[in-house]
Amino acid sequence: RLLTSRRAPREQPPVKSCVSAGCCCHSYRYYFPCQRWLAVEEDDGQIVRELVPVDEAFVKKDSENDGQSLATLGLEQKAKSTTYTVKVKTGDKKNAGTDANVFITLYGSKDDTGIVSLKASKINKNKFERGKVDEFTVESVDIGDLKKIKIGHDNKGNSNGWFLEWVEIDAPSLGQCLKFPCGRWLDKSEDDGAIERIIFPAELQTTEYIPFVPYEITVYTSDIFGAGTDADVFIVLYGSDGICTQQKSLCLNKREQRMYFERNSVNQFIVELEDVGDIIEKIRIGHTGGGLNSGWHLDRVTIRRLLPNGK
Numbered sequence: 421r422l423l424t425s426r427r428a429p430r431e432q433p434p435v436k437s438c439v440s441a442g443c444c445c446h447s448y449r450y451y452f453p454c455q456r457w458l459a460v461e462e463d464d465g466q467i468v469r470e471l472v473p474v475d476e477a478f479v480k481k482d483s484e485n486d487g488q489s490l491a492t493l494g495l496e497q498k499a500k501s502t503t504y505t506v507k508v509k510t511g512d513k514k515n516a517g518t519d520a521n522v523f524i525t526l527y528g529s530k531d532d533t534g535i536v537s538l539k540a541s542k543i544n545k546n547k548f549e550r551g552k553v554d555e556f557t558v559e560s561v562d563i564g565d566l567k568k569i570k571i572g573h574d575n576k577g578n579s580n581g582w583f584l585e586w587v588e589i590d591a592p593s594l595g596q597c598l599k600f601p602c603g604r605w606l607d608k609s610e611d612d613g614a615i616e617r618i619i620f621p622a623e624l625q626t627t628e629y630i631p632f633v634p635y636e637i638t639v640y641t642s643d644i645f646g647a648g649t650d651a652d653v654f655i656v657l658y659g660s661d662g663i664c665t666q667q668k669s670l671c672l673n674k675r676e677q678r679m680y681f682e683r684n685s686v687n688q689f690i691v692e693l694e695d696v697g698d699i700i701e702k703i704r705i706g707h708t709g710g711g712l713n714s715g716w717h718l719d720r721v722t723i724r725r726l727l728p729n730g731k
Contacts, residue, residue, distance in 0.1 A: 450700050452721040455642065458649075458706055459715030467651075467714070468706025471721065503692060504558040505590040508538065508571075511583035511603070512551035518606075519577030520615075522548060525570040526589070528563030536560075548582060557672070566591060569600055572616020581607030587619065592692045595631030598622075632692040636724040637670065642717040643684035650678050650711035656704040657723070659696025667704075668693060681716060690726070700725070 452471035457463035506524065510516050526533040541547040541554035548554060566589060573582055587600040598621040605611040637655065641647050652671065658664045670689050671677045680687045700723060707716060 448698075449722050449724045452703055452705075452723070454705075454718040454720055457715065457717050459717075460709065462715055462717075466706075467709050467716075468704060469718075470702055470704050472702045473700065501559045502562055502591065502593050504560070505592075506538070506556045506558050507588040507590075508548070508554045508556070509585040509587075510548050510550060510552055510554075511585040513583050514550075515579065515581060516551070516583035517549040518573060518580055518582035519548075520573035520575055520580040520582065521577075522571070522573045522582070524558070524587070526558065526560065526563060526566060527568045527570070528566050530562060530564030532563055533558065533560040565594065566596070566598055566621070568618055568620045570616060570618045571602075572606060572614075575608065575615050581605060581610060582615075583607075583610075584617070592632035593634075595629050597627040597629075599625035601625070630695065633695045634690050634692050634726045636688065636690055636726055638686060638688045638722045639670070639681065640719040640721070641681050641683060641685050641687070642719040644717055645683075646713075646715060647684070647717035648682040649707060649714055649716035650681075651707035651709055651714040651716065652677055652711075653681055653705070653707045653716070655691075655721075657693060657696050657700055658702045658704070660699050660701060663694075663696045665693040665696060677711065695725075698725070 450473045452473055454469060454471055456469065458467045458469060459465070460467060504526065508522075510518075522538045523535050524533075524538055525535050536558050538547070538554070538556045541556060543555045544552055569587060569589070571584065571587060573580065583605050584602040586602055588597065589600070590597040600619040601622050602617060602619055604617065606615045606617060607613070608615060635657065639653070641649075652669050654667050654669045656665055656667050668691055670687075670691065671680060703721065703723070705718070705721060707714065
């Protein structure tokens with residue numbers, strides 16, 4: 421990723437990219453001007469604002485080629501990936517937790533992910549503890565419909581045996597959440613001694629929903645003193661007939677919160693969200709107010725709804 425640097429006012433602000441998932445194509449781009457503070461101690465003290473798109477003349481077919489920077493090329497490549505949310509439940513048994521390094525491979529109808537290490541749980545600092553559920557994010561190229569997984573560990577550490585209860589994998593782009601029940605030891609001294617297992621989804625526990633679609637969200641932070649923020653910035657999109665997306669944080673973690681939304685910067689994200697339709701009537705954007713420098717001066721936001729093959 422390209423790091424944001426401070427620039428003179430007349431220079432082009434730097435671009436940084438953050439990808440959740442999706443695929444790129446030409447589509448309509450909506451412009452949401454703001455040019456106000458989202459800060460408790462500035463303006464009207466509000467840290468969340470609702471923005472509506474400007475006049476239809478500014479909502480144009482995005483056919484121009486702006487030139488591709490390295491950041492844009494990286495974004496387009498990563499945007500072709502699919503994001504999976506992987507939840508892992510360790511059994512509630514004596515010595516069920518493990519200190520070993522756990523890995524997983526997802527197998528689809530087209531391809532597989534290869535071996536992916538499950539290193540950073542989004543829920544627990546100490547992962548794979550007795551009775552706990554850990555959550556991980558796995559990004560991969562399109563592997564098609566998910567058919568099975570292989571999960572195991574390297575048998576290292578003082579407490580390496582592990583009782584795996586189940587694995588749940590949510591694939592928003594497929595509109596599926598699949599449950600992979602295990603209920604067995606992955607331990608050389610328990611059960612059959614295996615430390616990795618191939619598991620198939622339980623069809624009756626599969627949840628299907630309308631697949632999410634990728635949106636390209638570009639956020640422009642103003643070029644005034646103190647404009648940047650380290651807070652957790654989120655967004656909600658509203659379509660017609662009251663349809664709206666869930667509230668979605670644009671940064672995946674605190675490190676990204678410190679990297680993005682600096683003064684005079686442009687941050688671009690590909691985010692999978694519920695499909696609000698062809699027309700975006702308004703957005704709700706704001707932050708949680710946390711962090712050392714939470715006040716934020718937002719210049720504008722642009723949004724494109726991305727669909728494959730230009731549809």
